[in-house]
Amino acid sequence: MTHDKEDITTDFKPLEITSPRTAAAPGPQDDACCSGGACSAAAGQQQAAEEAKASYLPTILSLVLLVTGLILDYIDAAWFTGIARFVTYGLAYALVGWRVVWHAVTSLRSSFFNEFLLMTVATLGAFYLGEYAEGVAVMLFYVIGEHFQEAAVVRSRKSIKELIDNRPDMVNLQTATGTTSVPAKDVWIGERILVRPGEKVALDGELLTEAAAFNTAALTGEAKPDIKRRGDKVLAGMLNLNTAATLQVTAAYEDSALSKILQLMEEAGSRKAKTQQFITRFAKVYTPIVFFLALAITLLPYFFVSSYVFGDWFYRALVFLVVSCPCALVVSIPLGYFGGIGAASRNGILFKGANFLDLITQVDTVVMDKTGTLTEGVFEVQEVQTVWPDEQEFLAYVAAVEAVSTHPVAQAIANYAGKVSLQATQVQEIAGHGIIGLVEGDEVLAGNGKLLLQQGVAYDVTIDAVPYTTVLVAVNGSYAGHIIIADKLKADAAAAVKAMRQQGVGHLIMLSGDKEAIVQRVAKELQLDAAYGGLLPQDKVAKVEELKAQQRKVAFVGDGINDAPVITLSDVGMAMGGLGSDAAIETADVVIQTDQPSKVATAIAIGRKTKQVVWQNIGMAFAVKAAVLLLGAGGLATMWGAVFADVGVALLAILNAVRIQRIKF
Structure with missing residues (x-):
């Protein structure tokens, strides 16, 4: 688990999208652009997968050497002593431990007391005492835990990629020789694309066709579809209703509403939940304390124990050090939130950060727009x-x-x-x-x-x-x-209301710019607690401010540009992202890619399950570590027990975090 303990997401590099053509520099993309890290998402993931597989080989060889050494020790092979024994275990240690040792050395300037230093001191100390197998086992299982972490992250990234791949990434490019299907990112500004009926617009453009009808409810907040005429601007995210339309592209692929989802995923890695922040601060204080306690366990008994043997007390201190490593906490907890983000992605929901997974569990009032949120x-x-x-x-x-x-x-x-x-x-x-x-x-x-x-x-x-x-x-x-x-x-509007009530949401309110009679009819049909019609964007803001003044935790769900101010104001802003406007998606904390209101309840359920798993990991880690720390200080625990208390608990916590993604919400 050779990561920066400040944030597990430093190992997670969001997929990048680049446009090979711009208005300023037309022409085909030079292959050299990849040298700057702007290669395609697919190539990046394939390279990461190959690197992950390559890193397994040293671990497998180390495991083989460790098992071989244990067998030879067990049968008491006459030749397996001295230099032969040291070389066998030393090679097994070097295969998996050199990165940890190197990280411990290079991080001394920035952070002297960290888990890498603890692991290095404990394992090298075990070698000093001749406990080669135990020293190798600590480092080996530590690295195996790293592989589990990587696998969990890859799984989450795959879930996110599958979500993103639902966007239209191919367009029908019109050329002098006809129409051909090309990647949207390869289209230049100024080129022409054909959008057939039923297709979603992938790039912003100017309409060249005489007239065409688009579903623009998500962008305008109005229920009535819009007739666009020649020269009008058509935005990415609009849905072509019934006429083949030709557009002249006016914006690059990465500037479209749908491509910006990748940028939102990058933000998710930088926003920690309060639990993560607490554990990070705790680890900074906790690690030096246990280091000096281990030093005290080694030296203080010299003054109080008549039969003091340095090797015995040093071994106890090493066990104490291994157990005290905060790996299970600094790894499994952020991974738990990352698993929650991945599980949400599998369900068509994008959380912009772990902190919103925590916040959504506190929501007691859900305020919804009507058009495009509860209605089609x-x-x-x-x-x-x-x-x-x-x-x-x-x-x-x-x-x-x-x-x-x-x-x-x-x-x-x-x-x-x-x-x-x-x-x-x-x-x-x-x-x-x-x-x-x-x-x-x-x-x-x-x-x-x-x-x-x-x-x-x-x-x-x-x-x-x-x-x-x-x-x-x-x-x-x-x-x-x-x-x-x-x-x-919408087909699931009634089910959404029922599901939200089952999740403990006490107040369901609808705010809309439509006529009061329409709003009240919809509210009655869905059995909402309250509904208000004829509202301007500032009126919606005022209503949410009233609710917050009553000390309610408010989530607002909307989809149009006119919803952006109130989305920003709410405790948890949620946007319908399938056809939602740029403004709504960018200001929201949670984006529902499927445009299904029932996903609001799913998001709450995922947030609660994630928080439950995180606290399970915290409780398990503290309980096991406390027990083995006491046993180790008293000489009743071995290095193998320490391995379980540290790496074993970390593995169990990681598996528990991964479990979130297997749950059906």
Whole structure:
């Protein structure tokens, strides 16, 4: 476990992404760029895996030599004495111990008292006393523990990589010879890409197509999808709804919202939980104390014990030193949090630091945005009102003209009506108002109240007060009916509320910029404790400030740019990251990549399990060490017992930490 005890994450190098092309320096990427550490994530992981495998060979050889020596000692081989015995065990020690000894020597200037010095003094002291096998065993099992740590970190990194790989990293690049699929990071600023219907935009760009509809709820906080027209800016993270769109790239790959997830992972390594910080401070005080206690165990008995034998008391001090090494604490505890971050990644949740794993366990109030958080942010027909006796015929007429339009509202009506045999002619779309066309020789208008009034059609103006998107229909100049369209709840919204209550969240509140009637309807359906509509971003901030003034631990869940201020203000800010805006993701403490509100409860559960495992490790380490320290000081414990108390407990703690990632949440 040759790491900097200040922070286990110093061994964890986040994957890096670079863009080979920039506006300032167009052209293919030079291979020399990798010399600066900017190689691809896949190559970096492969190299790390190869290095890890190579490091196992010395450990295996050391284990073989140790077992061989123990067998020869057991059978009392006549030739296995003197120099032969020393060389066998010495080689076994050198294979695994040289790095620890070197680290102990090089760290003397910055930190004299550390676990590396304790291990070096204890094992070399064992060799001085002729206890070769015990000295090798201490160092060997210490290094085996390091391999377990590395394996746990690699597993967590793999989980994180699998999460990140869900983002679109390939784009359809348009060239003079056609369209080809290329990595998004290889696209230059100024080049053109094609985004097909149903695909998520991977790069920021300017729309070159005449018009296209995008789901922008996560970026704008508005339920209504946005019609982008030629020259409009399209942001990474938007979802193309129904028309093939050509974009001219305006930003490099690493500047997109989705690529920034890697940068957030780098932040996770620098933020420690309070438990980690306490253990780090504790180790700095604890290590020199036990070092001088070991020195006292060696020397003080000379003045009080008549039959003082230096070798006996020195051996007891060595046992004391080995047991006192804080490896199980300084390694397993941060690894426990790292395991929690990895487990969260496997579940589509990104914690930006171990401290947020702790904070989320204290949350008693969850405040949620509506659009894009609890609802899909897409349109669905809710109700059809018509003065015609035949509703199906009414829908057929409306769907015939709407089927020509690419607008999401029109598509929602067409999908609701299903397959119709009627066809519209002379269709004219009036931007921002609606559509007009001929169906079976009848003029059909479908749009808002302004369109009907412009065409001289009278209708009941109270319909304008309906708190939903409303499409009014007129046939041959007479009002024929209207269709109410609204956003729909996410499939797991109700389950999310139930799961959060099971996790002990006492207050569930919804804040939204939508009309009050819509907000109250959703709140009633989900059985929330409170809901407030018609709020501006500053109003949401004020509501959360009120809750915090009541000494509540507040988590806010949102997804749009308008949610960024309140995400920052809350104790734990959570962003829906699948389509969430840059601002929301960057200011959030926790990012839910799957856009599922039920993951909020999962995040709380992972935080609590992580904290439980960490405290299990702390309790186990202190209990075992205290027992063996007392036995060692009294001469009742051997170096083998010390090995178990130090390295053995560290291994058990690491395995316990790894267990977090195997739990199904």
